[in-house]
Amino acid sequence: MSDFLAEQLSLATKQTGPEWLSELRDAGQRSFSDAQLPTRKTEAWKYTSLYNLSNAGVANAAPAAQGHAPVIPGLNGLRLVVCNGIPDVCSSDPEAMELVVRFTDADAEQQQAILAQLGKTLADKGNLFSDLNTAALTDGYFLNVAKNHILRKPLHIIYCTTPVTESGDEKFTVNTRLLVNLQSGSSATVIEHFSGEGEQNNFTNAVSEICVGDNAELTHYRLQLMSEGAYHISNCHIDLQRDARYSGFHLALGTALTRNDIVVNHNVGGSHCELNGVYVPQNKQLVDFHTNIEHKVANCTTEEVFRGIMNDSSKAVFNGRIHIHPQAQKTLAELSNKNLLLTNKAEINTKPELEIYADDVKCAHGATVAQLEEKATFYLQSRGISKEEAEVMLSFGFINELLDALDDEAIGAWLRPQLAQRFGRDDALTTHIGGDL
Amino acid sequence: MASNIEIERQIAAREYKAGFITNIQSDTLPPGLNEDVVRFISNKKGEPEWLTEWRLKAYREWLEMESPDWAHIKYPDIDYQAVSYYSAPKSMADKPKSLDEVDPELLETYNKLGIPLHEQMALAGVAVDAVFDSVSVATTFREKLKEAGVIFMPISEAVHEYPELIQKYMGTVVPVKDNYFAALNSAVFSDGSFVYIPKGVRCPMELSTYFRINEAKTGQFERTLIVADEGSHVSYLEGCTAPMRDENQLHAAVVELIALDGANIKYSTVQNWYPGDENGKGGIYNFVTKRAVAHTNAKVSWTQVETGSAVTWKYPSCVLKGDNSVGEFYSVALTNNYQQADTGTKMIHMGKNTRSTIISKGISAGKSQNAYRGLVRMNPTAEGARNYTQCDSLLLGDKCGAHTFPYIESKHPSAVVEHEATTSTVSDDQLFLCQQRGIDTEKAVSMIVNGFCKEVFKELPMEFAVEAGKLLEVSLEGSVG
Numbered sequence: 001m002s003d004f005l006a007e008q009l010s011l012a013t014k015q016t017g018p019e020w021l022s023e024l025r026d027a028g029q030r031s032f033s034d035a036q037l038p039t040r041k042t043e044a045w046k047y048t049s050l051y052n053l054s055n056a057g058v059a060n061a062a063p064a065a066q067g068h069a070p071v072i073p074g075l076n077g078l079r080l081v082v083c084n085g086i087p088d089v090c091s092s093d094p095e096a097m098e099l100v101v102r103f104t105d106a107d108a109e110q111q112q113a114i115l116a117q118l119g120k121t122l123a124d125k126g127n128l129f130s131d132l133n134t135a136a137l138t139d140g141y142f143l144n145v146a147k148n149h150i151l152r153k154p155l156h157i158i159y160c161t162t163p164v165t166e167s168g169d170e171k172f173t174v175n176t177r178l179l180v181n182l183q184s185g186s187s188a189t190v191i192e193h194f195s196g197e198g199e200q201n202n203f204t205n206a207v208s209e210i211c212v213g214d215n216a217e218l219t220h221y222r223l224q225l226m227s228e229g230a231y232h233i234s235n236c237h238i239d240l241q242r243d244a245r246y247s248g249f250h251l252a253l254g255t256a257l258t259r260n261d262i263v264v265n266h267n268v269g270g271s272h273c274e275l276n277g278v279y280v281p282q283n284k285q286l287v288d289f290h291t292n293i294e295h296k297v298a299n300c301t302t303e304e305v306f307r308g309i310m311n312d313s314s315k316a317v318f319n320g321r322i323h324i325h326p327q328a329q330k331t332l333a334e335l336s337n338k339n340l341l342l343t344n345k346a347e348i349n350t351k352p353e354l355e356i357y358a359d360d361v362k363c364a365h366g367a368t369v370a371q372l373e374e375k376a377t378f379y380l381q382s383r384g385i386s387k388e389e390a391e392v393m394l395s396f397g398f399i400n401e402l403l404d405a406l407d408d409e410a411i412g413a414w415l416r417p418q419l420a421q422r423f424g425r426d427d428a429l430t431t432h433i434g435g436d437l
Numbered sequence: 438m439a440s441n442i443e444i445e446r447q448i449a450a451r452e453y454k455a456g457f458i459t460n461i462q463s464d465t466l467p468p469g470l471n472e473d474v475v476r477f478i479s480n481k482k483g484e485p486e487w488l489t490e491w492r493l494k495a496y497r498e499w500l501e502m503e504s505p506d507w508a509h510i511k512y513p514d515i516d517y518q519a520v521s522y523y524s525a526p527k528s529m530a531d532k533p534k535s536l537d538e539v540d541p542e543l544l545e546t547y548n549k550l551g552i553p554l555h556e557q558m559a560l561a562g563v564a565v566d567a568v569f570d571s572v573s574v575a576t577t578f579r580e581k582l583k584e585a586g587v588i589f590m591p592i593s594e595a596v597h598e599y600p601e602l603i604q605k606y607m608g609t610v611v612p613v614k615d616n617y618f619a620a621l622n623s624a625v626f627s628d629g630s631f632v633y634i635p636k637g638v639r640c641p642m643e644l645s646t647y648f649r650i651n652e653a654k655t656g657q658f659e660r661t662l663i664v665a666d667e668g669s670h671v672s673y674l675e676g677c678t679a680p681m682r683d684e685n686q687l688h689a690a691v692v693e694l695i696a697l698d699g700a701n702i703k704y705s706t707v708q709n710w711y712p713g714d715e716n717g718k719g720g721i722y723n724f725v726t727k728r729a730v731a732h733t734n735a736k737v738s739w740t741q742v743e744t745g746s747a748v749t750w751k752y753p754s755c756v757l758k759g760d761n762s763v764g765e766f767y768s769v770a771l772t773n774n775y776q777q778a779d780t781g782t783k784m785i786h787m788g789k790n791t792r793s794t795i796i797s798k799g800i801s802a803g804k805s806q807n808a809y810r811g812l813v814r815m816n817p818t819a820e821g822a823r824n825y826t827q828c829d830s831l832l833l834g835d836k837c838g839a840h841t842f843p844y845i846e847s848k849h850p851s852a853v854v855e856h857e858a859t860t861s862t863v864s865d866d867q868l869f870l871c872q873q874r875g876i877d878t879e880k881a882v883s884m885i886v887n888g889f890c891k892e893v894f895k896e897l898p899m900e901f902a903v904e905a906g907k908l909l910e911v912s913l914e915g916s917v918g
Contacts, residue, residue: 326835326836339847353840354830359833359835359837361860362859362861364860367855368855371850371851
């Protein structure tokens, strides 16, 4: 066991949480105690080195004096602000506090509901970081949407981290856990928003477990806009029941190292999954998306689109796996991953995988890596737009297609200028990108 | 789908026509592997000191290595001590000078396989090197090729006649330590072909090697080395078969291709090793390392039709080292019953404006598993490089699997990589369209499968395209009326 893991484990064992969670926590600690940090020889970590992760210290996070929670203008959402893992009551909407159950505040009935689901969607055992999260499980948040209930306002959960904790630690670890249960016929929009400003060096280890019940519908945004020094590792597992619909948008902009494992399980039949993602690393950032769609039963569909633009010396990894089990006949699954490399120091490693054990299925995947098309740049130049500006417009357009498809226009409108900044660091270059910025 | 069940049955029942055993007395080394065995093989071939040392070094490296487990195949651990590493027909011991002195039984074997070795009977325009277990039986048209300056001979002879060429090139493309099976091959390789095409020469005929495993409990470890000097051109074909046996036999080959500036090598394989019976018993374990280096303006093209072997582990690759070099990979892999194939290619782009094309067609039937595994790497030096990959899988039956594992690594902004993959079955719509035009189901499926593979078959040299077509047809024939 490496020093980093040993420290994490000792920190996890030192923390105290509710008694009713201790069984799970112990199990997590047991499986975590044999863990090894993956090396480049571990297939799932072939292109992503965790060497620098030990830079992010493990000191326990304590509530900071004040967190700065960003606002998405025009988003009429219920805000739940979680600062360094602790709810920030002053910045949160009371309605949101009421809607979401904090594990430590759960009553007996809620505890039952939480225990019934917690850890169950994390089907694949032995994921180091979800084990760590369970090992350190002292708190979490539970959204339970009742049968046939439609949540009108989006739930906006903002996880913010501060540069230092109250005790002055710059390097610390935050384990966050979100549990979502949409009962049959219900509908909700959940925005998980990771943010952090200033120079940061902390490590967030987030786990989201989501169950979308029969005929229920979830629109899910996972926006990671943390500061460029932070580390972010997350596991997001989604279980789809009969005729459930999941629409996810996963964005990775910040951190020095981001690793997102997204697993979607089609469990009963008739379910539909739309999974989209955008990554735009710059400088020396590294973004790694591993998605895994498990088609366990017949008659389910998946559409997955991920796009990335790599600038400067950044690096991105995309691994999209679609696994069709033998009984999953009549499956329709499509995956597309398109990438733009802007400099010759940037790097992309993509691997769209198909593993198919049923014959009456239609599956396709495509991956491309390229640079901006010369013809397109020329077209814009011939209309009097400078080459630099044309390149910014085209890069932006490459990503904007996915932003335009977002259900909530407020989120798109809020993200556009931030993305535009990535390509045209000079304001003059972004003048042609949408009048509404 | 009822028609699919019928097709499956037809495929399962297809005959393995090359499954006979030649009754011939052989000199076979007892099973087992140690330094003495390596020395024995080297000694048997009368090899120079440096080659013996090279083999021993490889053997020692191999001992340190571990069998790879990343491929999507399952097989019991191979007992390397239960394999015999050298077997040669007794009659070959005194090295027959001409074909007339070769044991007629051996010649008959090749006749039965449709590879006549007498030049007057042989297909005009194809020179054949026939390798039987661990030795080369005969090489046809050697004289005629010599006139053109082309060297085509068993590698064991080339070691004596052209030691400087062998020493210069062997192990440069596939280093001894490259992987577990390459290391094993380097230690115990027995025979294979050596080809050298001099500068600017267009090889006057197709060159071909036919590999035959005959003896029980043996492995075949051949090594092929092709060097195409500047501006030369060669097309090489490879075929292989083995008798039907209950045991699994090991085949671990190494093929190295070197295309110097402006050279053009086309390498085609029809692999039809014994695939095992319908219960998955027996068959060849085929672990092959094939790699080519293409220098400036050179072109290397791999075409393979893989229908045999119980287990296939094979990744013919191109290192596109020189500027403007071109690599191609066309593959059809058909698996059936309990066959498992994990095959694909690697395209390593190093030079500027290098181009590569990968077309892979996988057909799985029965309870087989068929995987495409490929790597396209654009190095930071690969300015303007281009790759296009297409892998399609066809599933016939609901108990088989088709998998795609493409790795794409790009480190140059002007390099363009495109990858597309689809998986489907013969759809009811397609069948219906054919049926309403009076084509019966079986014929329709045969047509659809053939159409599916057409892109690859058209790359094969004519003689091979016919054989490959037949091989697939065997699987589907009988369903035609």
